[in-house]
Amino acid sequence: MERELRERVERAAETAALFNALKHDSDAQVGAIMGPMMGENPDFRPHGDEILGVIAPVIEAVNERSTSEQRDRLEELAPERLEELAAEEHEDNQRLPDLPNADSYGEIRMRLAPNPNGPWHLGSARMPAVIGTYKHLYDGWMLCRFDDTDPETKRPDLDAYDEILSSIEYLGFEPDDVVKASDRVETYYEHARRLIDEGGAYTCSCDGASFSALKNDGEACPHRDKDRQTTHAEFEAMVDGEYDAGEMVLRVRTDIEHKNPALRDWVAFRMVDTPHPRPEAESYRCWPMLDFQSGIDDHEFGITHIVRGIDLQDSAKRQEFVYDYFGWEYPEVLHWGHVQLDAYDVELSTSTIKELVAEGSLDGWDDPRAPTVASLRRRGVRGEAIVEAMVGLGTSTSNVDLAMSSIYAENRDLIDDDADRLFFVRDGIETPIDGAPETAEPPVHPDHADRGRRHIPVGGAVRIEPDDVPDAGETVWLKGLGPVRYDGDTFEVTDDDIAIVREGDVNVIHWVPADGSIPLRLRTMNGDEIGRAEPGIGAYDPDDVVQFERIGFARIDRHDGEESVAYFAHP
Known part of the structure; x- marks a missing residue:
């Protein structure tokens, strides 16, 4: 490669790698750089075999820089690419409203609960x-706090933590910190004692129905005025x-005549006979609401x-009564509606x-039919897409509708460049050729010539999907193989060129060899689909994501003795 061309390749690769690393806040990847760079610079394409060796050390050097060094x-x-990045970041940031009064706090501290x-x-x-x-x-701080102080109606699952x-x-x-509320029961007891001292709580032995009737009438229960010692x-x-x-x-003493009955003298602690499943907390019977x-x-x-x-x-309104007793300032609150999913x-x-x-009815939480995080993870959907x-x-x-297609679109952008192509035929019809x-x-990836080609032995017969069987006398194009004419029983290779496809007269279909193809079970949201995949599927490891041509993306799950198993992600 000439020196001038090499310098152009290095500069283009470095620019693309810097942009990619900053945009995704992670190391730039050769696969994500190569395709777009070759597309933007057609004169690089004849040198594809050499370019990979040129750009790899450039990308490695970019990844060794700090974020600030990458920006500089x-x-x-x-500089125009940095402006483009800033515009994208601004657009991303605007999808969420500003936190209220954020400037009033030295550090933004939020919690998952x-x-x-x-x-x-x-x-x-x-x-x-x-x-x-x-x-x-x-640049804030985030707590993950497990709210596990209800050992009965929302009983904790020990595996769920x-x-x-x-x-x-x-x-x-x-998270910057992780705590379990069931480890902090003594802290809640201490605050309850302090609340009693402040005149903010009283013990009540009314049965639920009796107290509810009094509360709804705005009348105090007979225990409300008992002394603090008692x-x-x-x-x-x-x-x-x-x-x-x-x-x-x-109970927390509030306003027994409050216009909202739900806020009147609400329960702070109750007795629970069911032991907590965590050994560290199983001895407690008095639990905070x-x-x-x-x-x-x-x-x-x-x-x-x-x-x-x-x-x-x-x-928030209940808790503000407690905060008022203690002289605390209540946090800022944002409320949102529920998410509703389609599909x-x-x-x-x-x-x-x-x-x-x-x-x-479901195999587990990661069953492809389950609307769970574990299911999408096993199907090969990246967390970033969610x-x-x-x-x-x-x-x-307001309640909002989330179309699964929006998650799939985000994921497709993330995985398409990296997903090698393979053939998978469902319920295949065997046809001599x-x-x-x-x-x-056929190419490993149509946009990345540097990845090379798959080598699929053809043999004397192929399998195609039932819907792809042509009428007698019709010609189809077998992807990666070429044109064939069907006589009602056998495929015969013809000497037609790709023009018959471009003119729209011939369908392009996928196939696998009748001999040597691998049994595959594709697990989908609509049940398992059984078929055979091209022999090369055995070279992919669990967690690799591939695209079955004309079907969609899937995550390789395992290779058993009798079959391979993959989980369908989306088209």
Whole structure:
């Protein structure tokens, strides 16, 4: 390669690598650079074999630079690309509204508050997607707090703690701290005692129906004016487990005539007979309600901004009574509506998915039919695609519809360059072929000539999909092999050229050899599809993502003795 051309290649590769690294906040990849660079510089194409060796060390050097060094170098090489990057970043940032009063805080501190009663469905991913993005935008701090103080109605699943943390990592975020509320029960007891001292709480032994009737009439229960000494004694009896469930509660004293009955003297602690599943917490019987526990934790961890569902508006109002007693300032709050998904027959509900898994209707949380984070992960969808789609919903207080096609579109942009092409034929029809070459050589990737070609032995017969069987006398083009005419029984190779395809008279179809192809089970949202894949599929490792031509993208899951298994991602 001539020196002048080599210098142009190096400059183009460095510019593209710098832009790619800064845009994705990760190392630039050769595969992501090569295709676009060759497309933008047609005169590079005849030197494709040499160019790979030229650009690899350039990209490696870019990846060794710090982010600030990368920005400085891109400004030096191509300031217009840095402006383009800034415009894209600004556009991305505008998808979320500014946090209210953000300038009033030295550090933005936000929290994820998952209930670990099961792994995450897709709706759960919205919280880390938005809060994690805010953390990056404001260079803030993020807590993952497991709200697991309900050992009965939303009983924690011991496996869910690690599964949720794994999902957060898969989505591209890392909490600055992780805590379990069930480890902090003594802290909640101390605040309850202090609240009693402040005159803000009292113990109540009214049954639920009786108190509800009084509350709805704006009348105080007979225990509301008991002295603090008695309240302390009865609360300590609760802590010691001396009451049964429903026998005694601790209430926050609010306004018994408040216009919203839901805010009148709400329950802060109750007795629960069911032991907590965590050994560290199984001895406790007196448990805080979520509004009390969450309110205390938000203050203790210095949370500045809370994002929660519109259905939880009363939570902030309840907690503000406690904050007023303690003289605390309440965090800023953003409320949003629920996410509704299309494309799934399964309800977006942890309890529903649990039931379906337990009864065997779903194979597990990562079943391709399940609307879960684990399912999309196993199907080969990148966490970044989910985040982009979720952030794109904004923070509207109205319920929002999330089309799975938006996640698929984001993912397609991320994986298309890296996904090698393969043939997979479902329910194949075996057809003899005459005059074919011994080996067909379709490209590994149509946009990346540097990756070479696949070598597929043809043999004496091929398999094609039933819908692709032509009429007798019709010609079709077998991808990577060439034109063949069907006589009603056999394919015969013809000497036609690609012009018959360009003119639109001939269909292009995929195929696999009848001998040597590999049995493949493709797991999809609509059930398993059985067929055969070209022999080269055996060279791909689990987690590799490929594109089955004319079908779609899929993640290789495993190679068993009798078959290979892949999970369908999307078209």
